[in-house]
Amino acid sequence: MASLKRTPLFALQSAMGAKFVPFAGWEMPINFGSQIAEHQAVRKNAGVFDVSHMTQVDVSGHDAGAYLRRLLVGDVAALDRGRALYSLALNDKAGILDDLMVYSLGETFRVVFNASTREKMAQWLAAQQSGFSVKVEFRDDLAMLAVQGPDAMRIAQTAFGHDLSSLDKFAVMRAGDALVARTGYTGEDGLEFMLLAEDSLALWQRLRNLDVHACGLGARDTLRLEAGLNLYGQDMDESNHPLESRLGWTIAWQPANRDFIGKARLQAIAAADGMRELKGIRLDGKGVMRPGAEVQTATGAGVVTSGSFSPTLGCSIGLARVPAAAKGSVHVIIRGSPKQASIVSPRFLAQNK
Amino acid sequence: MSDVPDNLYYTETHEWVREEPDGSVTVGISDYAQDALGDVVHVELPELEAEFVAGEEACVVESVKAASEVYAPITGAITEVNEALESKPELVNEDPYGAGWFYRLMPEHALQASDLLDAAAYEDMTEDE
Numbered sequence: 001m002a003s004l005k006r007t008p009l010f011a012l013q014s015a016m017g018a019k020f021v022p023f024a025g026w027e028m029p030i031n032f033g034s035q036i037a038e039h040q041a042v043r044k045n046a047g048v049f050d051v052s053h054m055t056q057v058d059v060s061g062h063d064a065g066a067y068l069r070r071l072l073v074g075d076v077a078a079l080d081r082g083r084a085l086y087s088l089a090l091n092d093k094a095g096i097l098d099d100l101m102v103y104s105l106g107e108t109f110r111v112v113f114n115a116s117t118r119e120k121m122a123q124w125l126a127a128q129q130s131g132f133s134v135k136v137e138f139r140d141d142l143a144m145l146a147v148q149g150p151d152a153m154r155i156a157q158t159a160f161g162h163d164l165s166s167l168d169k170f171a172v173m174r175a176g177d178a179l180v181a182r183t184g185y186t187g188e189d190g191l192e193f194m195l196l197a198e199d200s201l202a203l204w205q206r207l208r209n210l211d212v213h214a215c216g217l218g219a220r221d222t223l224r225l226e227a228g229l230n231l232y233g234q235d236m237d238e239s240n241h242p243l244e245s246r247l248g249w250t251i252a253w254q255p256a257n258r259d260f261i262g263k264a265r266l267q268a269i270a271a272a273d274g275m276r277e278l279k280g281i282r283l284d285g286k287g288v289m290r291p292g293a294e295v296q297t298a299t300g301a302g303v304v305t306s307g308s309f310s311p312t313l314g315c316s317i318g319l320a321r322v323p324a325a326a327k328g329s330v331h332v333i334i335r336g337s338p339k340q341a342s343i344v345s346p347r348f349l350a351q352n353k
Numbered sequence: 354m355s356d357v358p359d360n361l362y363y364t365e366t367h368e369w370v371r372e373e374p375d376g377s378v379t380v381g382i383s384d385y386a387q388d389a390l391g392d393v394v395h396v397e398l399p400e401l402e403a404e405f406v407a408g409e410e411a412c413v414v415e416s417v418k419a420a421s422e423v424y425a426p427i428t429g430a431i432t433e434v435n436e437a438l439e440s441k442p443e444l445v446n447e448d449p450y451g452a453g454w455f456y457r458l459m460p461e462h463a464l465q466a467s468d469l470l471d472a473a474a475y476e477d478m479t480e481d482e
Binding site: 030031034035036218222286287288290308309311335 | 391392394395397413415417418419420446
């Protein structure tokens with residue numbers, strides 16, 4: 001097995017007693033003790049995640065905008081400087097190559113991809129460059145910390161030592177060598193810091209000194225699931241298109257003369273019937289749904305793509321790809337026996353209010 | 354380091370076994386096992402009087418991370434289950450050798466120490482993992 005990569009924070013986390021797991025070629029903390037305690041800290045106060053495994057790329061040059069307009073379903077021409085966009089890259093069959101964040105810095109765009117797709121995306125980014133005057137630079141010198149939770153803005157601002165009060169949701173700003181964005185993957189308010197490796201250590205320590213809970217990838221997964229956010233490689237991959245992944249809203253169909261990769265195929269799919277959809281699912285009784293579990297509905301079978309336990313709702317929740325008409329009461333097969341479940345909105349957090 | 358009390362027996366599948374004065378045995382999962390599983394959110398306990406052969410799946414423990422089987426360490430019938438786990442599954446994490454026990458079982462034959470691992474052997478095993 002190839003050796004696992006470690007983030008700049010590995011030694012610090014190891015000394016804290018973090019439990020590590022291999023994840024997309026990285027040795028990452030899954031938790032620092034209790035995943036549920038970490039989850040709840042983010043819902044109630046604030047938590048910090050080391051997400052330095054994410055792939056950060058700078059796209060610059062005369063045609064940077066034109067290049068990204070060809071590559072992504074969203075339109076960066078409509079993205080103001082200092083704003084962030086969640087988008088997708090498709091192949092020409094409209095299969096999802098990756099989901100990503102694009103941050104507009106004016107002439108340059110910072111693009112943050114998944115760790116698991118790094119090699120594939122590197123090849124794809126290179127393959128699409130012909131005809132464009134563009135530079136694609138992998139920023140392996142950078143780490144990334146996400147500070148999330150209702151207290152995150154206040155505490156992170158103190159820890160970082162910059163006034164961030166002007167930063168609206170989905171905004172990004174430069175602060176010295178760092179980029180700070182008001183984005184995240186937990187359903188809570190918060191910030192993401194893209195910063196030099198050595199600066200990430202100091203920020204992590206200052207956040208910890210301000211009682212921000214250290215959180216692992218385990219809590220990140222249950223937090224994003226409660227918020228109804230897809231995970232690439234689990235809820236969608238190249239065998240899925242955006243319209244069956246609850247991501248139709250990310251597609252900028254207009255202007256009609258912008259041709260992004262996968263658009264023609266998507267238009268054909270949108271006009272066809274028999275679509276499946278990604279929907280929320282909640283187990284009525286006890287037990288936990290896991291990815292891969294079969295879902296039986298009145299309109300046909302489906303499959304659980306993400307399934308776990310929701311600490312906020314106190315029951316098992318998930319995402320399932322099912323026939324578009326599926327609704328109401330269904331069955332999920334758990335260890336061979338059918339269990340009652342309900343198709344619900346994937347905005348699980350809103351159901352708790 | 355995980356806690357491995359000397360007065361218990363263990364299995365290769367991470368159950369612990371305690372002999373009771375009435376000849377029954379109490380079964381739970383080790384500190385090592387609960388730590389590896391992470392936060393336990395549900396335990397599917399066996400039915401009372403259910404009979405199991407040594408090594409057979411007796412119940413299932415679900416953590417946030419994964420589902421995991423708990424095996425019968427010896428052949429016998431269930432005499433009692435820890436109903437407290439129905440509402441407080443986190444007891445498995447908080448007190449694996451005490452309030453987090455799973456079930457009691459009356460062995461078909463008297464317990465033979467050679468069927469199980471002692472604390473030293475179990476500790477050696479988990480250190481190698």
